[in-house]
Amino acid sequence: MERRRLFANGAPCALAALISLGPVFADEGRSGDPTPVNLGAQIFADPGLSASGDLACATCHDPANAHAQSNDLPVQLGGANRDVPGFRAVPSLRYVSFTPKFAFDDEGTPSGGFDRDGRANDLMAQAIRPLFSAHEMANESIEALVSRLAGARYAGDFRAVFGQRVFEDHDATLRALLFALAQYQKSDPDFQPFDSKYDEFLRGSLRLSPAELRGLALFNRADKGNCAACHPSGRDPNGELPLFTDFSYDNLGVPRNPRIAATQAAGYLDLGLCGPDRTDLADQRNLCGAFKVPTLRNVATRRVFFHNGRFTTLRDALRFYVRRDTDAAAFYPLAADGTVQKFDDLPAELAGNVNTAEVPYDRKPGEAPRLFEDEIADLEAFLNTLTDGYRLPSNLRK
Amino acid sequence: MDPVRIRRPRFARSFTLALVSAATAATPMAHADEAQLRAEIAELRAQIAEMKAQMKTIVEQGKASPRAPTAAATTAPAELATRIEKLEETVAKETARGSDTTLTSYGEIALSRPRYDANETQADLVRAVIGFGHRFDDKTRVYGEFEWEHAVTSADDHGETAVEQLYVERKLTDHFGARAGLMLIPLGLLNESHEPTAYYGVFRNFVETAIIPTTWREGGLAVYGNTDAGISWNVGVTTGFDLSKWDPTSDEGRESPLGSIHQELQLARARNLSFYAAANYQGVPGLTVGGGVFTGKAGQGATDFAAPNARVTLWEGHARWQTGPFDLQALYARGTITDTEALNLTFVGDPTPVPKSFWGAYMQGAWQAWSKGDYALTPFARYERLNTASSYAPVPEGLGVPASPTEAVWTIGANFNLGPNVVFKTDYQKFKVDSSRDRFDLGMGYAF
Numbered sequence: 001m002e003r004r005r006l007f008a009n010g011a012p013c014a015l016a017a018l019i020s021l022g023p024v025f026a027d028e029g030r031s032g033d034p035t036p037v038n039l040g041a042q043i044f045a046d047p048g049l050s051a052s053g054d055l056a057c058a059t060c061h062d063p064a065n066a067h068a069q070s071n072d073l074p075v076q077l078g079g080a081n082r083d084v085p086g087f088r089a090v091p092s093l094r095y096v097s098f099t100p101k102f103a104f105d106d107e108g109t110p111s112g113g114f115d116r117d118g119r120a121n122d123l124m125a126q127a128i129r130p131l132f133s134a135h136e137m138a139n140e141s142i143e144a145l146v147s148r149l150a151g152a153r154y155a156g157d158f159r160a161v162f163g164q165r166v167f168e169d170h171d172a173t174l175r176a177l178l179f180a181l182a183q184y185q186k187s188d189p190d191f192q193p194f195d196s197k198y199d200e201f202l203r204g205s206l207r208l209s210p211a212e213l214r215g216l217a218l219f220n221r222a223d224k225g226n227c228a229a230c231h232p233s234g235r236d237p238n239g240e241l242p243l244f245t246d247f248s249y250d251n252l253g254v255p256r257n258p259r260i261a262a263t264q265a266a267g268y269l270d271l272g273l274c275g276p277d278r279t280d281l282a283d284q285r286n287l288c289g290a291f292k293v294p295t296l297r298n299v300a301t302r303r304v305f306f307h308n309g310r311f312t313t314l315r316d317a318l319r320f321y322v323r324r325d326t327d328a329a330a331f332y333p334l335a336a337d338g339t340v341q342k343f344d345d346l347p348a349e350l351a352g353n354v355n356t357a358e359v360p361y362d363r364k365p366g367e368a369p370r371l372f373e374d375e376i377a378d379l380e381a382f383l384n385t386l387t388d389g390y391r392l393p394s395n396l397r398k
Numbered sequence: 399m400d401p402v403r404i405r406r407p408r409f410a411r412s413f414t415l416a417l418v419s420a421a422t423a424a425t426p427m428a429h430a431d432e433a434q435l436r437a438e439i440a441e442l443r444a445q446i447a448e449m450k451a452q453m454k455t456i457v458e459q460g461k462a463s464p465r466a467p468t469a470a471a472t473t474a475p476a477e478l479a480t481r482i483e484k485l486e487e488t489v490a491k492e493t494a495r496g497s498d499t500t501l502t503s504y505g506e507i508a509l510s511r512p513r514y515d516a517n518e519t520q521a522d523l524v525r526a527v528i529g530f531g532h533r534f535d536d537k538t539r540v541y542g543e544f545e546w547e548h549a550v551t552s553a554d555d556h557g558e559t560a561v562e563q564l565y566v567e568r569k570l571t572d573h574f575g576a577r578a579g580l581m582l583i584p585l586g587l588l589n590e591s592h593e594p595t596a597y598y599g600v601f602r603n604f605v606e607t608a609i610i611p612t613t614w615r616e617g618g619l620a621v622y623g624n625t626d627a628g629i630s631w632n633v634g635v636t637t638g639f640d641l642s643k644w645d646p647t648s649d650e651g652r653e654s655p656l657g658s659i660h661q662e663l664q665l666a667r668a669r670n671l672s673f674y675a676a677a678n679y680q681g682v683p684g685l686t687v688g689g690g691v692f693t694g695k696a697g698q699g700a701t702d703f704a705a706p707n708a709r710v711t712l713w714e715g716h717a718r719w720q721t722g723p724f725d726l727q728a729l730y731a732r733g734t735i736t737d738t739e740a741l742n743l744t745f746v747g748d749p750t751p752v753p754k755s756f757w758g759a760y761m762q763g764a765w766q767a768w769s770k771g772d773y774a775l776t777p778f779a780r781y782e783r784l785n786t787a788s789s790y791a792p793v794p795e796g797l798g799v800p801a802s803p804t805e806a807v808w809t810i811g812a813n814f815n816l817g818p819n820v821v822f823k824t825d826y827q828k829f830k831v832d833s834s835r836d837r838f839d840l841g842m843g844y845a846f
Contacts, residue, residue: 106554203702204740210794213746217797220647220747228647234745239642239700 034157040184042154043177049148050137051080057130057181060090063190066298066388068092074259074309078136085261086135087270087277088116089309092302094388095295097123097186098243110273111247116291116307117278118249123182124175146173194241196297197390198382202241205396208385215382218375225322225371225379226359230293244296244386249273251289252361253324253354255331256345257308269347270308288350300384308345314383318376322360322369502529502543504845506594508601513836523549524601524841527562537569540579560662562613574623577634580663581620584632584676585690586610587716587729594843598725598764598778599809600823601839605758605784609731610714611657617666628681637661638672638694639710641735642703646748652786652802655756656712656733659696669699672710689715696735705741705752710734723766725776732757739791746797753801754791758784764813772817780809806830811839820844 043049047056055078062070068090069076075086101121102113112118114126130136131145139145149155150167159166162176185191200206208216219227228234231244249272262268270276273287281287291307304310305317320331328340335341343351355361360370371379505526511519529543543563551557565579582590588597588606592613597603606612618636639659644651650658661667672694679687691713697706714731733756742751764778787802811825823841 202704202744204704204706205702207740207743213743213794213797216744217747220745222749224747228747232647234646234748235642237643237645239703 034154034161036161036180036183037187038184039154039157039161040180040182041188042152042157043149043181044184046152046154048152049131049139049145050078051139051144052078052082052137055082055137057127060130060136061093065303066092066301067094067191068298068301069303072303072309072312074257074304075261076136079134079138084135084138086133087260087262088307089304091116091294092298093185093191094298095192095243097182097191100247110249110287110290113247113292115277116294117272118292119278119280123185124178127178127181142170142174145177146170149173149177193388195390196388197385199241200390200392200396201385202235205392209381211378211381212385213382214375215378215380218371218379219382223359223370224375227296227379229358231296244299245293248293249287249290250293250355251291251346251353252306252321253289253343253351254306254308254310254320254345255333257310260308269345271346271350272307285350286353289346289353296383297386298388300380300387314380315376318371318379322363322371322376325356325361325363326365326367326369328365498533500531502531502846503527504593504595504843506841506843508839508841510600511838512834513838514834529563538566540564540566563615573625575621577620577622578618580615580617581634581636583614583616583634583636583674583690583692585614585674585692585712585714586612586731587686587718587727588612589614593845594823594841595815595819595821595845598762598776598813598823599780599811599825599839600841603760603762603780603809604782604805604807605729605731605760608654608657608784608786609733609756609758610712611654611660614656614660615662616672617663617668618671629677629679631675631677632690633673633675635671635673636694637663637666637668638670638698639696640667640698640700641696641705641708641710641738641741641752642667642698642700644741644752646745646750646752649750651750651752655735655753655786656710659710667698667700670695670697684720686718687716689713703741704744705737708735708737708741708752711736725764725766725778727762728760730757730759737791739793742791742793742798746793749799751790751793751799753787754789756784756786756788758782772815774815775812776815777812778810780807782807782809803831805832819846 044057044061047054047059050056060069060076061067064070074089076090078084078086096114099114100112102110102118104110110118114120114123115129120126120129132139139148146167149158152158155167158176158180161180162173166173166176197206197208201208207213216233218225219231220233222229230246230248230250232242232246233244234242236242251272256263258264262270271288272278272291273281274284275282275288300314302314304312305314311317311320324331328342332340332342332344343354346354363369503526506524507522508524509519509521525545525547526549527543527545529541531539531541533539541563542561542565545560545562546557547560548555548557551559561580563580563582565577565581567575567577569575584590586606588602589610589612591597592602602612616636616638618634620632620634620636622630622632624630638661639656640661641659643659643661645658648658672692674690674692676690677688679685691711693709693711696708696710697703700706710733712731712733714729716729717727719726735752735754738752738754745751760780760782762778762780764776766774766776768775783804783806785802785804788804789801790798792798807830808828809825811823814822816822821843823839823843825839827835827837827839829835
């Protein structure tokens with residue numbers, strides 16, 4: 001099956017060009033309240049901005065579930081009739097505004113950027129795709145989106161903030177909408193509350209339980225979980241609380257997920273940095289199969305794991321990390337001859353891109369995994385402390 | 399003698415230079431004026447001497463033949479003495495003005511070859527330092543020192559630049575003074591006297607780099623003084639360490655606990671000030687015995703920090719005896735960081751939690767075996783023991799890291815001096831615990 005085009009109007013370049021911002025608008029008619037942030041909140045929650053009329057940003061990025069999906073489908077359904085399946089699992093938008101721009105360092109290592117392949121460089125650019133993608137909100141054109149926006153109950157607020165004649169310039173209206181969404185995600189504390197149990201622990205307000213502490217140790221230890229190598233757990237050099245991602249990219253060889261409709265086509269491959277969604281790195285074959293390291297904040301609230309939602313429980317995802325190479329048959333299909341088809345979501349010639357050097361992926365068949373089952377339980381106990389919204393007991397409040 | 403501190407060669411050197419070599423540092427005009435004044439004084443002194451001789455003759459003649467002395471004979475020497483006194487005051491002022499600004503510098507280059515891995519041989523321009531002193535008047539001066547390390551400094555290179563010292567100093571009495579600015583902390587034998595000509599061996603000793611984080615400086619205020627009995631002292635209130643900078647994932651904290659959290663007055667967090675006191679006894683020629691303590695809270699008011707009350711304390715004691723061709727030194731230093739338990743819990747699983755205690759000690763003996771003219775050859779041997787993490791605050795069983803083993807290092811080598819300002823060095827260092835660090839070193843340095 002051929003992968004659907006991301007943009008219904010087939011003009012992604014023109015859309016991308018829109019975000020080369022000039023001034024958003026004059027202050028004509030602006031009042032102190034409403035604000036771009038408040039408008040962004042209303043836009044984020046408005047299903048009326050989609051072709052189907054019932055798909056808002058918040059539908060997939062559910063605020064009640066750490067701004068991630070609240071079902072266990074590997075991909076969500078969108079389009080005018082909510083029947084077009086997507087291609088990747090929904091990432092959480094919590095703490096997303098801290099994402100740096102995509103870049104290569106001096107050694108050619110990529111990092112940063114929005115989306116799982118880093119192709120959007122800021123929040124405004126990131127928001128374009130879901131607005132127009134045929135498997136998401138599926139607006140047919142900028143004009144169609146502006147028409148829906150002009151009919152929204154908050155259209156008056158939109159005019160008040162961005163100018164009474166804002167809807168007369170469709171491109172400018174889109175820029176304003178993206179600006180409001182970005183401001184909302186940057187400014188609203190709901191997107192970056194830093195109020196997990198672990199945050200309180202780092203603040204010195206409480207102590208973790210013995211199991212949680214053991215889990216943290218396993219998380220950090222370079223010879224055990226080694227999770228902190230990509231998901232730093234300590235304060236950064238400026239003393240800021242950790243984001244649990246270094247925004248790097250890695251190829252874990254995650255098994256193909258037959259629950260994604262697109263995988264029914266044998267030739268369908270999602271290779272992350274080198275396509276098909278991202279097109280500018282297609283020739284860098286060493287990057288094929290690499291996806292951005294996500295934050296682990298709120299990981300225990302995820303309903304699916306990895307870019308293709310291959311696993312639906314945190315425990316199974318953790319088991320995959322440490323047993324991928326010691327018990328491959330538990331994760332990959334068997335060929336007709338009984339051999340394990342390891343790294344079955346990559347063409348054979350790209351299997352060498354999979355990380356098999358670093359802990360915990362450095363095991364060989366027959367060797368003990370880096371973490372045993374009781375240790376995985378401790379690690380999961382620790383990861384549970386990363387969930388936002390922890391209420392500090394009153395006797396511990398400062 | 400410099401009233402500030404006895405054991406502070408570079409400052410003492412520049413101060414002495416200011417007083418003694420005024421003529422060379424002064425402008426040509428000042429130089430000429432001063433020479434003229436000195437010539438005039440000499441001439442007047444000669445006149446006094448001559449007139450005293452004449453008076454003596456007159457008195458003797460008077461005894462032989464009594465009569466009233468002449469007015470000229472009794473008043474002329476007094477007038478001359480007054481004139482001399484005024485001229486000497488003028489010379490003193492000219493001397494001070496002529497040495498207002500001085501330049502200092504030191505630098506060192508080293509080559510190090512690991513005994514078991516010659517491929518890791520490395521040559522480095524370790525540091526180049528330029529300093530200046532400027533005396534505003536005979537009581538007040540400013541001193542600054544600027545350092546480049548590892549030759550090249552840029553975003554893509556390993557070098558760094560730093561202001562090592564920058565302070566203003568006021569001599570309040572002959573035995574008492576005050577200082578404000580970025581200052582070296584007067585603990586140990588090396589921190590204030592860290593020029594390559596001031597120590598034996600290609601590299602500074604481990605104890606006074608890993609335990610006492612030479613070159614250790616803080617911003618603050620200090621008062622100092624000395625007594626006629628040979629005791630010099632120095633106390634101050636300064637910025638301190640910032641424990642929130644501790645990185646449990648790197649080795650820096652294990653290499654030098656305090657070196658990894660010093661601030662060097664670089665946008666230093668100064669919520670908590672630190673205090674130090676140091677003293678030296680030098681009442682016996684060639685002997686220095688002293689010690690000091692530095693203490694301060696290191697939480698620095700960091701919000702939501704797990705160790706807000708942590709306190710860093712470092713104390714040391716030292717002795718040096720220079721007699722004849724021998725130069726003997728010994729030092730012991732010990733540091734502690736309190737209230738780290740909660741912070742270290744956040745570091746479980748990481749390789750470098752915050753130590754509770756760390757210490758080091760060394761003994762060193764040097765012997766000037768040969769000298770001729772400006773040349774001097776001084777073999778030396780040094781034995782050091784140090785532990786940068788000798789204990790940790792307790793954490794739940796299985797989650798901590800073991801205390802570090804105590805490393806012991808022998809350093810045997812020689813300094814070859816070309817006068818007091820240039821030195822060539824070589825040594826061999828042998829490590830007891832980590833023998834992969836055994837190495838041969840070559841180096842050269844200068845200081846003026």
